Amino acid sequence: MILELAQVQIRDRTDTCESNNGFCPDWIADNFDRYVDPFFQHAYLTVVAVAIGFGISFSLALVAYRRRWLINPVTQVTGILYTVPSIAAFFLLLPITGRGDDTALIALVAYVLLIIFRNVLAGLDNVPEETKDAGRGMGLTDRQLLWRVEVPLALPEIMAGLRIATTTTVGLATLAFFAGAGGLGEQIFSDITFKSNVVVAGGLAVVLAAALDGLILLVQRAITPWTRAVAAR
Amino acid sequence: MDEGGRGPMTTTFAFLGQFGEAIDFIFDEHESPAGGAQVGGLSNMWDLMREHLKLSIEAMAIACGVSIPLGLWLGHIGKGGFLAINASNVGRAVPSLALIAFFVAYVGVGFTNLVLALVLLAIPPILTNTYTAVRQVERDTVDAARGMGMTGFQIVRRVELPLSLPLIFGGIRISAVNVVATATIAPLAGVITLGDPIINVNTYGDEGRLAAALVVALLAVVTEVSLGGVQRMLTPRGLKLTTAGRRRHPFPITRREATS
Numbered sequence: 001m002i003l004e005l006a007q008v009q010i011r012d013r014t015d016t017c018e019s020n021n022g023f024c025p026d027w028i029a030d031n032f033d034r035y036v037d038p039f040f041q042h043a044y045l046t047v048v049a050v051a052i053g054f055g056i057s058f059s060l061a062l063v064a065y066r067r068r069w070l071i072n073p074v075t076q077v078t079g080i081l082y083t084v085p086s087i088a089a090f091f092l093l094l095p096i097t098g099r100g101d102d103t104a105l106i107a108l109v110a111y112v113l114l115i116i117f118r119n120v121l122a123g124l125d126n127v128p129e130e131t132k133d134a135g136r137g138m139g140l141t142d143r144q145l146l147w148r149v150e151v152p153l154a155l156p157e158i159m160a161g162l163r164i165a166t167t168t169t170v171g172l173a174t175l176a177f178f179a180g181a182g183g184l185g186e187q188i189f190s191d192i193t194f195k196s197n198v199v200v201a202g203g204l205a206v207v208l209a210a211a212l213d214g215l216i217l218l219v220q221r222a223i224t225p226w227t228r229a230v231a232a233r
Numbered sequence: 234m235d236e237g238g239r240g241p242m243t244t245t246f247a248f249l250g251q252f253g254e255a256i257d258f259i260f261d262e263h264e265s266p267a268g269g270a271q272v273g274g275l276s277n278m279w280d281l282m283r284e285h286l287k288l289s290i291e292a293m294a295i296a297c298g299v300s301i302p303l304g305l306w307l308g309h310i311g312k313g314g315f316l317a318i319n320a321s322n323v324g325r326a327v328p329s330l331a332l333i334a335f336f337v338a339y340v341g342v343g344f345t346n347l348v349l350a351l352v353l354l355a356i357p358p359i360l361t362n363t364y365t366a367v368r369q370v371e372r373d374t375v376d377a378a379r380g381m382g383m384t385g386f387q388i389v390r391r392v393e394l395p396l397s398l399p400l401i402f403g404g405i406r407i408s409a410v411n412v413v414a415t416a417t418i419a420p421l422a423g424v425i426t427l428g429d430p431i432i433n434v435n436t437y438g439d440e441g442r443l444a445a446a447l448v449v450a451l452l453a454v455v456t457e458v459s460l461g462g463v464q465r466m467l468t469p470r471g472l473k474l475t476t477a478g479r480r481r482h483p484f485p486i487t488r489r490e491a492t493s
Binding site: 084087095174175192195197198199210 | 331446
């Protein structure tokens with residue numbers, strides 16, 4: 001059951017630029033197709049992993065915000081998941097979940113839990129006591145206070161956590177091909193000594209990270225208009 | 234799993250399935266599936282581990298030597314904050330595999346080149362945390378030190394550095410764990426670390442790969458926990474007293490400007 005991670009030959013050895021391992025714009029233009037599917041697979045892995053991770057850790061943070069004794073155990077468990085290198089996590093999961101997207105997603109989700117949990121909790125903790133008092137004075141119940149006052153005011157920290165989690169996950173997903181989930185890492189690995197290939201595949205990963213980061217920033221701007229009002233004054 | 238032709242297995246941990254075979258691989262030599270050489274066993278694993286640690290420690294030493302003085306200096310003069318804080322944002326966006334691949338393609342393979350790549354990987358979190366830590370030292374404290382007649386260097390050495398140590402160590406922990414994790418793909422650059430059974434599975438077999446994954450995971454957790462211990466030891470006692478009540482999050486990073 002030995003799984004091959006064979007390095008495929010993607011270079012034409014007769015072409016001078018490619019065989020001399022130069023940086024070949026012509027080769028890139030001709031071969032750009034091969035990066036499109038891995039790029040979207042990479043984006044898919046990142047977005048799904050961050051979305052699931054956000055769902056889990058946001059819920060955990062809301063619970064731990066009220067029941068503070070939960071903070072330490074949750075931090076320790078997610079801290080260990082965060083510490084285990086994802087490349088190791090992929091192979092530790094293989095005997096249990098097999099090769100494919102699922103294995104990659106489980107490892108990636110495990111990795112982002114701590115980042116988002118910590119930021120959501122920090123955001124909620126930073127909500128000024130006076131604001132909460134004002135909300136209570138207006139007759140808000142605990143649930144209303146949470147969703148109408150505390151969560152909105154925690155959004156900058158929550159979104160900061162989401163941005164960190166997303167860019168980190170793009171980086172880790174380059175290793176997802178070890179779990180049989182493809183992505184841009186598979187392209188990098190396919191010919192790691194070929195300059196043109198490394199630059200395009202690696203560059204696309206950076207572009208993906210920057211694009212997703214910018215997207216979250218735009219969403220943050222849109223849903224927290226008051227932060228701009230303060231800054232503009 | 235196909236065990237055919239590999240001779241009698243001494244799987245003491247058979248009840249653990251594939252994980253048992255992996256643990257067995259760590260302690261006992263096996264014949265390579267590729268034939269010929271013996272792989273696995275404690276001395277083989279120790280050789281891989283030693284190279285792994287040597288690579289990681291050298292990279293961390295250089296990264297600390299560069300980024301701590303730079304961060305202290307930038308923090309002390311209060312300039313270059315944009316660079317220091319965004320270093321980790323940029324660093325995070327560059328995948329470690331892409332960085333290693335870039336070095337392999339453009340700089341070359343080998344131990345020295347790889348150390349350099351890992352140094353680049355390790356600098357941003359330490360630099361960002363050091364800068365943030367120094368800026369976080371209360372201005373009153375620095376003014377008091379200056380009023381006592383301390384020179385700039387003395388302020389850095391005796392006031393800002395001790396008060397910054399916990400957060401600096403937070404950065405070192407993040408970098409160290411990251412470097413230990415990334416050293417796993419070092420065989421791609423021709424350095425034989427614990428990642429060798431993972432990359433060259435034909436030589437070591439599936440159980441060798443799983444064994445290496447186990448050891449790498451363990452090594453990262455041990456790195457994290459032991460550096461956490463050092464961090465607690467290095468935290469000035471006065472700082473522990475003042476922050477004990479305020480610090481609600483036990484994880485090292487307390488400021489969101491600091492890198493995660």
